[in-house]
Amino acid sequence: MKTVQLVKHKNQDWTYVGENIVLHNPLVLVFGNRLLLENPSIYKEIKTLFPDGHIVFGSACAEISSRTVNENSITITAMEFEKSQFVIKTSNVLHTDLDSFKTGNDLIKQFSAKGLKYVFVVSEGSFINGSQLTKGMSASNKDNLLITGGLCGDDTRFEKTLASYNENPKEGELVAIGFYGETLEVSFSIHGGWTPFGPERTVTKSDGNILYELDGQPALDLYKNYLGDKAKDLPGAALLYPMNVKSDDEEQSIVRSILNINEEEHAVVLAGDIKENSKVQLMMTNVDNIANASERAAKQALVHRKNKPEIAFLVSCIGRKLVLDQRVEEEVEEVIEVLGEGATVSGFYSYGEIAPFHGEIACQLHNQTMTITLISE
Incomplete structure:
Protein backbone atom coordinates (compact mmCIF):
# COMPACT_ATOMS: atom_id res chain seq x y z
CA MET A 1 0.00 0.00 0.00
CA GLY A 192 -13.76 6.03 26.14
CA GLY A 193 -12.08 6.96 29.41
CA TRP A 194 -15.14 8.64 30.99
CA THR A 195 -16.33 8.07 34.58
CA PRO A 196 -19.96 8.20 35.79
CA PHE A 197 -20.75 10.47 38.75
CA GLY A 198 -23.77 11.71 40.69
CA PRO A 199 -27.15 10.04 41.15
CA GLU A 200 -28.48 7.44 38.75
CA ARG A 201 -31.84 8.48 37.29
CA THR A 202 -34.51 6.65 35.30
CA VAL A 203 -35.70 7.74 31.87
CA THR A 204 -39.44 8.23 32.40
CA LYS A 205 -40.25 9.84 29.03
CA SER A 206 -38.37 9.66 25.72
CA ASP A 207 -39.06 9.36 22.03
CA GLY A 208 -36.26 8.05 19.83
CA ASN A 209 -33.28 10.31 20.50
CA ILE A 210 -35.26 12.96 22.40
CA LEU A 211 -35.12 12.80 26.20
CA TYR A 212 -38.06 14.53 27.88
CA GLU A 213 -38.06 13.38 31.50
CA LEU A 214 -35.79 11.85 34.12
CA ASP A 215 -37.46 10.62 37.33
CA GLY A 216 -40.60 12.41 36.16
CA GLN A 217 -38.86 15.79 35.91
CA PRO A 218 -38.05 17.79 32.75
CA ALA A 219 -34.67 16.56 31.48
CA LEU A 220 -33.44 19.98 30.32
CA ASP A 221 -34.24 21.59 33.67
CA LEU A 222 -32.33 18.92 35.57
CA TYR A 223 -29.39 19.23 33.21
CA LYS A 224 -29.28 23.00 33.60
CA ASN A 225 -29.23 22.61 37.38
CA TYR A 226 -26.18 20.37 37.10
CA LEU A 227 -24.36 22.75 34.78
CA GLY A 228 -25.06 25.88 36.86
CA ASP A 229 -23.38 28.90 35.25
CA LYS A 230 -22.24 26.75 32.32
CA ALA A 231 -25.89 26.25 31.26
CA LYS A 232 -25.74 29.49 29.28
CA ASP A 233 -23.25 27.77 26.93
CA LEU A 234 -25.63 24.94 25.97
CA PRO A 235 -25.64 22.85 23.85
CA GLY A 236 -21.85 23.04 23.54
CA ALA A 237 -21.28 22.83 27.31
CA ALA A 238 -23.14 19.51 27.41
CA LEU A 239 -20.34 17.83 25.45
CA LEU A 240 -18.21 17.99 28.60
CA TYR A 241 -20.85 16.03 30.54
CA PRO A 242 -22.27 13.20 28.45
CA MET A 243 -24.65 10.53 29.76
CA ASN A 244 -23.91 6.93 30.65
CA VAL A 245 -26.99 4.94 29.58
CA LYS A 246 -27.84 1.42 30.71
CA SER A 247 -30.83 -0.43 29.24
CA ASP A 248 -32.19 -3.89 30.02
CA ASP A 249 -31.71 -5.19 26.48
CA GLU A 250 -28.04 -4.13 26.16
CA GLU A 251 -25.22 -5.99 27.88
CA GLN A 252 -22.97 -2.93 27.95
CA SER A 253 -23.79 0.65 28.85
CA ILE A 254 -23.43 3.22 26.09
CA VAL A 255 -22.42 6.89 26.16
CA ARG A 256 -24.75 9.52 24.72
CA SER A 257 -23.87 13.14 23.98
CA ILE A 258 -26.37 15.97 23.93
CA LEU A 259 -26.31 17.61 20.50
CA ASN A 260 -29.13 20.09 20.97
CA ILE A 261 -31.78 21.36 23.37
CA ASN A 262 -35.50 22.08 23.05
CA GLU A 263 -36.34 24.98 25.37
CA GLU A 264 -40.04 24.86 24.49
CA GLU A 265 -40.48 21.26 25.58
CA HIS A 266 -37.70 21.31 28.24
CA ALA A 267 -36.08 18.39 26.41
CA VAL A 268 -32.60 17.43 25.23
CA VAL A 269 -31.76 15.97 21.81
CA LEU A 270 -29.17 13.19 21.88
CA ALA A 271 -26.92 11.81 19.16
CA GLY A 272 -28.69 8.44 19.40
CA ASP A 273 -31.71 6.72 20.87
CA ILE A 274 -32.44 6.61 24.59
CA LYS A 275 -35.09 4.14 25.74
CA GLU A 276 -37.62 4.65 28.50
CA ASN A 277 -36.74 2.88 31.77
CA SER A 278 -33.04 3.15 30.96
CA LYS A 279 -30.77 4.22 33.82
CA VAL A 280 -28.77 7.41 33.26
CA GLN A 281 -25.78 8.99 34.98
CA LEU A 282 -23.71 12.00 34.01
CA MET A 283 -20.05 11.40 33.13
CA MET A 284 -16.83 13.36 33.36
CA THR A 285 -13.18 12.90 32.42
CA ASN A 286 -9.81 14.62 32.15
CA VAL A 287 -6.94 14.85 29.68
Whole structure:
Protein backbone atom coordinates (compact mmCIF):
# COMPACT_ATOMS: atom_id res chain seq x y z
CA MET A 1 0.00 0.00 0.00
CA LYS A 2 1.23 3.48 -0.89
CA THR A 3 -0.07 6.63 0.78
CA VAL A 4 0.20 10.40 0.43
CA GLN A 5 -1.01 13.07 2.86
CA LEU A 6 -1.53 16.79 2.35
CA VAL A 7 -2.82 19.59 4.56
CA LYS A 8 -4.19 22.98 3.64
CA HIS A 9 -4.94 25.78 6.09
CA LYS A 10 -7.10 28.77 5.27
CA ASN A 11 -5.51 31.09 2.68
CA GLN A 12 -2.48 28.79 2.35
CA ASP A 13 -1.23 26.29 -0.22
CA TRP A 14 -1.26 22.51 0.10
CA THR A 15 1.69 21.09 2.03
CA TYR A 16 2.74 17.43 2.01
CA VAL A 17 2.90 15.40 5.21
CA GLY A 18 5.87 13.21 4.29
CA GLU A 19 6.92 12.43 0.73
CA ASN A 20 5.11 13.23 -2.50
CA ILE A 21 4.72 10.14 -4.68
CA VAL A 22 2.49 9.39 -7.67
CA LEU A 23 -0.49 7.14 -6.89
CA HIS A 24 -2.67 5.22 -9.31
CA ASN A 25 -6.44 4.89 -8.88
CA PRO A 26 -6.24 5.95 -5.21
CA LEU A 27 -8.91 6.19 -2.56
CA VAL A 28 -8.75 9.84 -1.48
CA LEU A 29 -10.21 10.75 1.92
CA VAL A 30 -10.75 14.48 2.40
CA PHE A 31 -11.72 15.58 5.90
CA GLY A 32 -11.97 19.26 6.67
CA ASN A 33 -13.60 22.27 8.27
CA ARG A 34 -17.13 22.66 6.92
CA LEU A 35 -16.67 26.31 6.00
CA LEU A 36 -13.59 25.46 3.90
CA LEU A 37 -15.34 22.53 2.22
CA GLU A 38 -18.07 24.91 1.04
CA ASN A 39 -15.61 26.42 -1.42
CA PRO A 40 -17.37 25.78 -4.78
CA SER A 41 -14.10 24.78 -6.45
CA ILE A 42 -12.91 22.34 -3.78
CA TYR A 43 -13.70 19.14 -5.70
CA LYS A 44 -12.10 20.47 -8.88
CA GLU A 45 -9.02 21.51 -6.89
CA ILE A 46 -8.52 18.06 -5.39
CA LYS A 47 -9.34 16.31 -8.67
CA THR A 48 -6.42 18.24 -10.16
CA LEU A 49 -4.15 16.74 -7.48
CA PHE A 50 -5.51 13.21 -8.01
CA PRO A 51 -6.97 12.98 -11.56
CA ASP A 52 -7.87 9.29 -11.28
CA GLY A 53 -8.73 9.45 -7.57
CA HIS A 54 -11.94 8.29 -5.93
CA ILE A 55 -12.56 11.31 -3.72
CA VAL A 56 -14.61 11.06 -0.53
CA PHE A 57 -15.37 14.23 1.45
CA GLY A 58 -16.49 14.60 5.07
CA SER A 59 -16.79 17.71 7.24
CA ALA A 60 -15.02 17.36 10.56
CA CYS A 61 -14.57 19.05 13.92
CA ALA A 62 -10.83 18.53 13.31
CA GLU A 63 -8.77 16.18 11.13
CA ILE A 64 -6.31 13.51 12.20
CA SER A 65 -3.14 12.83 10.23
CA SER A 66 0.05 10.81 10.73
CA ARG A 67 1.69 13.80 12.37
CA THR A 68 -0.93 15.65 14.42
CA VAL A 69 -4.46 17.03 14.70
CA ASN A 70 -5.31 19.76 12.19
CA GLU A 71 -7.96 22.41 12.87
CA ASN A 72 -9.59 24.99 10.60
CA SER A 73 -8.03 23.16 7.68
CA ILE A 74 -8.47 20.37 5.14
CA THR A 75 -6.48 17.13 5.34
CA ILE A 76 -6.16 14.66 2.45
CA THR A 77 -5.10 11.03 2.80
CA ALA A 78 -4.73 9.21 -0.54
CA MET A 79 -4.20 5.45 -0.63
CA GLU A 80 -3.18 3.15 -3.47
CA PHE A 81 -4.09 -0.47 -2.76
CA GLU A 82 -1.94 -3.15 -4.37
CA LYS A 83 -3.81 -6.36 -3.49
CA SER A 84 -7.25 -5.11 -2.47
CA GLN A 85 -10.20 -3.40 -4.11
CA PHE A 86 -12.72 -0.88 -2.85
CA VAL A 87 -16.22 0.05 -3.96
CA ILE A 88 -18.00 3.26 -2.94
CA LYS A 89 -21.76 3.66 -2.47
CA THR A 90 -23.77 6.73 -1.46
CA SER A 91 -27.19 7.77 -0.21
CA ASN A 92 -28.79 11.16 0.40
CA VAL A 93 -31.51 11.85 2.96
CA LEU A 94 -31.95 15.59 2.60
CA HIS A 95 -35.15 15.60 0.54
CA THR A 96 -36.73 12.38 1.82
CA ASP A 97 -38.98 11.33 4.68
CA LEU A 98 -36.05 10.31 6.84
CA ASP A 99 -36.05 6.71 8.01
CA SER A 100 -32.58 6.27 9.48
CA PHE A 101 -32.94 2.49 9.92
CA LYS A 102 -33.97 1.99 6.29
CA THR A 103 -31.20 4.35 5.13
CA GLY A 104 -28.54 2.26 6.86
CA ASN A 105 -30.09 -1.00 5.72
CA ASP A 106 -30.33 0.07 2.09
CA LEU A 107 -26.80 1.53 2.08
CA ILE A 108 -25.12 -1.74 3.09
CA LYS A 109 -27.35 -3.77 0.75
CA GLN A 110 -25.87 -1.86 -2.20
CA PHE A 111 -22.63 -3.83 -1.81
CA SER A 112 -22.00 -7.25 -3.29
CA ALA A 113 -21.56 -9.49 -0.28
CA LYS A 114 -19.08 -11.82 -1.98
CA GLY A 115 -15.60 -11.13 -0.59
CA LEU A 116 -16.68 -8.00 1.31
CA LYS A 117 -14.39 -7.70 4.35
CA TYR A 118 -15.03 -4.24 5.77
CA VAL A 119 -17.09 -1.06 5.31
CA PHE A 120 -16.01 2.45 6.37
CA VAL A 121 -18.91 4.90 6.68
CA VAL A 122 -18.79 8.71 6.50
CA SER A 123 -22.31 9.88 7.35
CA GLU A 124 -24.09 13.19 7.51
CA GLY A 125 -24.25 14.19 11.18
CA SER A 126 -26.84 16.96 11.46
CA PHE A 127 -30.17 15.17 11.58
CA ILE A 128 -29.62 11.44 11.06
CA ASN A 129 -30.54 9.20 14.00
CA GLY A 130 -27.22 7.43 14.45
CA SER A 131 -28.66 4.62 16.58
CA GLN A 132 -31.22 3.67 13.95
CA LEU A 133 -28.66 4.11 11.15
CA THR A 134 -26.27 1.62 12.73
CA LYS A 135 -29.07 -0.82 13.56
CA GLY A 136 -30.13 -0.70 9.93
CA MET A 137 -26.58 -1.33 8.73
CA SER A 138 -26.17 -4.25 11.14
CA ALA A 139 -29.52 -5.75 10.09
CA SER A 140 -28.10 -6.13 6.55
CA ASN A 141 -25.01 -7.79 7.93
CA LYS A 142 -25.27 -11.56 7.71
CA ASP A 143 -21.61 -12.51 7.40
CA ASN A 144 -19.94 -10.92 10.40
CA LEU A 145 -19.03 -7.85 8.35
CA LEU A 146 -17.09 -5.21 10.26
CA ILE A 147 -18.53 -1.69 9.88
CA THR A 148 -16.86 1.37 11.41
CA GLY A 149 -16.82 5.10 10.71
CA GLY A 150 -18.43 8.24 12.03
CA LEU A 151 -20.93 11.06 11.73
CA CYS A 152 -19.55 14.20 10.11
CA GLY A 153 -19.05 17.28 12.29
CA ASP A 154 -19.29 21.05 12.22
CA ASP A 155 -17.18 22.05 15.25
CA THR A 156 -19.42 23.55 17.98
CA ARG A 157 -21.56 25.38 15.42
CA PHE A 158 -24.00 22.46 14.96
CA GLU A 159 -25.37 24.17 11.83
CA LYS A 160 -24.91 21.55 9.11
CA THR A 161 -22.54 18.82 7.99
CA LEU A 162 -21.28 17.90 4.52
CA ALA A 163 -20.13 14.77 2.71
CA SER A 164 -19.85 13.50 -0.87
CA TYR A 165 -18.20 11.16 -3.35
CA ASN A 166 -16.62 12.59 -6.51
CA GLU A 167 -18.52 15.89 -6.31
CA ASN A 168 -18.61 19.00 -4.15
CA PRO A 169 -19.57 18.25 -0.55
CA LYS A 170 -23.28 18.60 0.19
CA GLU A 171 -25.83 18.20 2.97
CA GLY A 172 -27.65 14.97 3.76
CA GLU A 173 -25.04 12.70 2.16
CA LEU A 174 -23.82 9.31 3.39
CA VAL A 175 -20.79 7.63 1.84
CA ALA A 176 -19.81 4.00 2.44
CA ILE A 177 -16.53 2.45 1.26
CA GLY A 178 -16.51 -1.34 0.94
CA PHE A 179 -13.16 -3.14 0.98
CA TYR A 180 -12.54 -6.48 -0.76
CA GLY A 181 -9.43 -8.65 -0.85
CA GLU A 182 -8.27 -12.18 0.01
CA THR A 183 -5.32 -10.96 2.08
CA LEU A 184 -7.03 -7.93 3.61
CA GLU A 185 -6.70 -7.93 7.41
CA VAL A 186 -8.87 -5.58 9.46
CA SER A 187 -9.03 -5.15 13.23
CA PHE A 188 -10.56 -2.53 15.50
CA SER A 189 -11.10 -1.34 19.05
CA ILE A 190 -12.83 1.45 20.96
CA HIS A 191 -12.29 3.04 24.36
CA GLY A 192 -13.76 6.03 26.14
CA GLY A 193 -12.08 6.96 29.41
CA TRP A 194 -15.14 8.64 30.99
CA THR A 195 -16.33 8.07 34.58
CA PRO A 196 -19.96 8.20 35.79
CA PHE A 197 -20.75 10.47 38.75
CA GLY A 198 -23.77 11.71 40.69
CA PRO A 199 -27.15 10.04 41.15
CA GLU A 200 -28.48 7.44 38.75
CA ARG A 201 -31.84 8.48 37.29
CA THR A 202 -34.51 6.65 35.30
CA VAL A 203 -35.70 7.74 31.87
CA THR A 204 -39.44 8.23 32.40
CA LYS A 205 -40.25 9.84 29.03
CA SER A 206 -38.37 9.66 25.72
CA ASP A 207 -39.06 9.36 22.03
CA GLY A 208 -36.26 8.05 19.83
CA ASN A 209 -33.28 10.31 20.50
CA ILE A 210 -35.26 12.96 22.40
CA LEU A 211 -35.12 12.80 26.20
CA TYR A 212 -38.06 14.53 27.88
CA GLU A 213 -38.06 13.38 31.50
CA LEU A 214 -35.79 11.85 34.12
CA ASP A 215 -37.46 10.62 37.33
CA GLY A 216 -40.60 12.41 36.16
CA GLN A 217 -38.86 15.79 35.91
CA PRO A 218 -38.05 17.79 32.75
CA ALA A 219 -34.67 16.56 31.48
CA LEU A 220 -33.44 19.98 30.32
CA ASP A 221 -34.24 21.59 33.67
CA LEU A 222 -32.33 18.92 35.57
CA TYR A 223 -29.39 19.23 33.21
CA LYS A 224 -29.28 23.00 33.60
CA ASN A 225 -29.23 22.61 37.38
CA TYR A 226 -26.18 20.37 37.10
CA LEU A 227 -24.36 22.75 34.78
CA GLY A 228 -25.06 25.88 36.86
CA ASP A 229 -23.38 28.90 35.25
CA LYS A 230 -22.24 26.75 32.32
CA ALA A 231 -25.89 26.25 31.26
CA LYS A 232 -25.74 29.49 29.28
CA ASP A 233 -23.25 27.77 26.93
CA LEU A 234 -25.63 24.94 25.97
CA PRO A 235 -25.64 22.85 23.85
CA GLY A 236 -21.85 23.04 23.54
CA ALA A 237 -21.28 22.83 27.31
CA ALA A 238 -23.14 19.51 27.41
CA LEU A 239 -20.34 17.83 25.45
CA LEU A 240 -18.21 17.99 28.60
CA TYR A 241 -20.85 16.03 30.54
CA PRO A 242 -22.27 13.20 28.45
CA MET A 243 -24.65 10.53 29.76
CA ASN A 244 -23.91 6.93 30.65
CA VAL A 245 -26.99 4.94 29.58
CA LYS A 246 -27.84 1.42 30.71
CA SER A 247 -30.83 -0.43 29.24
CA ASP A 248 -32.19 -3.89 30.02
CA ASP A 249 -31.71 -5.19 26.48
CA GLU A 250 -28.04 -4.13 26.16
CA GLU A 251 -25.22 -5.99 27.88
CA GLN A 252 -22.97 -2.93 27.95
CA SER A 253 -23.79 0.65 28.85
CA ILE A 254 -23.43 3.22 26.09
CA VAL A 255 -22.42 6.89 26.16
CA ARG A 256 -24.75 9.52 24.72
CA SER A 257 -23.87 13.14 23.98
CA ILE A 258 -26.37 15.97 23.93
CA LEU A 259 -26.31 17.61 20.50
CA ASN A 260 -29.13 20.09 20.97
CA ILE A 261 -31.78 21.36 23.37
CA ASN A 262 -35.50 22.08 23.05
CA GLU A 263 -36.34 24.98 25.37
CA GLU A 264 -40.04 24.86 24.49
CA GLU A 265 -40.48 21.26 25.58
CA HIS A 266 -37.70 21.31 28.24
CA ALA A 267 -36.08 18.39 26.41
CA VAL A 268 -32.60 17.43 25.23
CA VAL A 269 -31.76 15.97 21.81
CA LEU A 270 -29.17 13.19 21.88
CA ALA A 271 -26.92 11.81 19.16
CA GLY A 272 -28.69 8.44 19.40
CA ASP A 273 -31.71 6.72 20.87
CA ILE A 274 -32.44 6.61 24.59
CA LYS A 275 -35.09 4.14 25.74
CA GLU A 276 -37.62 4.65 28.50
CA ASN A 277 -36.74 2.88 31.77
CA SER A 278 -33.04 3.15 30.96
CA LYS A 279 -30.77 4.22 33.82
CA VAL A 280 -28.77 7.41 33.26
CA GLN A 281 -25.78 8.99 34.98
CA LEU A 282 -23.71 12.00 34.01
CA MET A 283 -20.05 11.40 33.13
CA MET A 284 -16.83 13.36 33.36
CA THR A 285 -13.18 12.90 32.42
CA ASN A 286 -9.81 14.62 32.15
CA VAL A 287 -6.94 14.85 29.68
CA ASP A 288 -4.96 11.95 31.12
CA ASN A 289 -7.94 9.57 31.13
CA ILE A 290 -8.73 10.37 27.50
CA ALA A 291 -5.13 9.91 26.36
CA ASN A 292 -4.85 6.64 28.30
CA ALA A 293 -8.08 5.33 26.77
CA SER A 294 -6.79 6.04 23.26
CA GLU A 295 -3.57 4.19 24.07
CA ARG A 296 -5.57 1.19 25.32
CA ALA A 297 -7.69 1.19 22.16
CA ALA A 298 -4.57 1.14 19.97
CA LYS A 299 -3.01 -1.73 21.92
CA GLN A 300 -6.25 -3.71 21.84
CA ALA A 301 -6.63 -3.23 18.08
CA LEU A 302 -3.16 -4.75 17.59
CA VAL A 303 -3.93 -7.91 19.57
CA HIS A 304 -4.14 -11.07 17.42
CA ARG A 305 -3.09 -9.25 14.24
CA LYS A 306 -0.92 -11.33 11.90
CA ASN A 307 0.52 -8.37 10.00
CA LYS A 308 1.55 -4.85 10.84
CA PRO A 309 -1.14 -2.28 10.03
CA GLU A 310 -0.54 -0.12 6.97
CA ILE A 311 -3.43 2.30 7.47
CA ALA A 312 -5.24 3.36 10.66
CA PHE A 313 -8.66 5.01 10.55
CA LEU A 314 -9.22 7.04 13.72
CA VAL A 315 -12.60 8.55 14.60
CA SER A 316 -12.77 10.46 17.86
CA CYS A 317 -15.47 12.68 19.36
CA ILE A 318 -15.87 16.43 19.51
CA GLY A 319 -16.50 16.09 23.26
CA ARG A 320 -13.04 14.59 23.74
CA LYS A 321 -11.57 17.43 21.68
CA LEU A 322 -13.24 20.01 23.93
CA VAL A 323 -11.83 18.36 27.07
CA LEU A 324 -8.34 18.09 25.56
CA ASP A 325 -8.47 21.69 24.29
CA GLN A 326 -4.90 22.86 23.58
CA ARG A 327 -3.64 19.32 24.23
CA VAL A 328 -5.89 17.73 21.60
CA GLU A 329 -2.96 16.11 19.80
CA GLU A 330 -2.02 14.06 22.88
CA GLU A 331 -4.55 11.27 22.34
CA VAL A 332 -3.49 10.90 18.70
CA GLU A 333 0.18 10.90 19.68
CA GLU A 334 -0.52 8.01 22.07
CA VAL A 335 -2.04 6.00 19.21
CA ILE A 336 0.78 6.81 16.78
CA GLU A 337 3.38 5.75 19.36
CA VAL A 338 1.67 2.40 19.93
CA LEU A 339 1.25 1.67 16.21
CA GLY A 340 4.87 2.52 15.43
CA GLU A 341 6.35 3.38 12.05
CA GLY A 342 4.78 2.20 8.85
CA ALA A 343 1.11 2.94 9.55
CA THR A 344 -0.48 5.97 7.89
CA VAL A 345 -3.04 7.57 10.20
CA SER A 346 -6.19 9.20 8.85
CA GLY A 347 -9.38 10.29 10.58
CA PHE A 348 -11.52 12.99 12.07
CA TYR A 349 -13.31 14.34 15.13
CA SER A 350 -17.00 13.57 14.78
CA TYR A 351 -20.52 13.97 16.13
CA GLY A 352 -20.70 10.20 16.70
CA GLU A 353 -18.50 7.14 16.27
CA ILE A 354 -19.62 3.98 14.47
CA ALA A 355 -18.21 0.62 15.58
CA PRO A 356 -19.20 -2.54 17.44
CA PHE A 357 -18.34 -2.95 21.08
CA HIS A 358 -15.02 -4.76 21.36
CA GLY A 359 -15.56 -8.48 20.87
CA GLU A 360 -18.98 -7.99 19.24
CA ILE A 361 -20.16 -7.88 15.61
CA ALA A 362 -23.10 -5.47 15.30
CA CYS A 363 -22.00 -1.86 14.83
CA GLN A 364 -23.49 0.78 17.10
CA LEU A 365 -23.40 4.53 17.52
CA HIS A 366 -21.03 5.67 20.25
CA ASN A 367 -20.23 9.08 21.68
CA GLN A 368 -17.08 10.24 23.46
CA THR A 369 -14.96 7.30 22.25
CA MET A 370 -11.78 6.83 20.27
CA THR A 371 -12.48 4.29 17.51
CA ILE A 372 -9.47 2.72 15.80
CA THR A 373 -9.62 0.51 12.70
CA LEU A 374 -6.38 -1.03 11.42
CA ILE A 375 -5.95 -2.31 7.87
CA SER A 376 -3.22 -4.19 6.05
CA GLU A 377 -3.08 -5.95 2.70
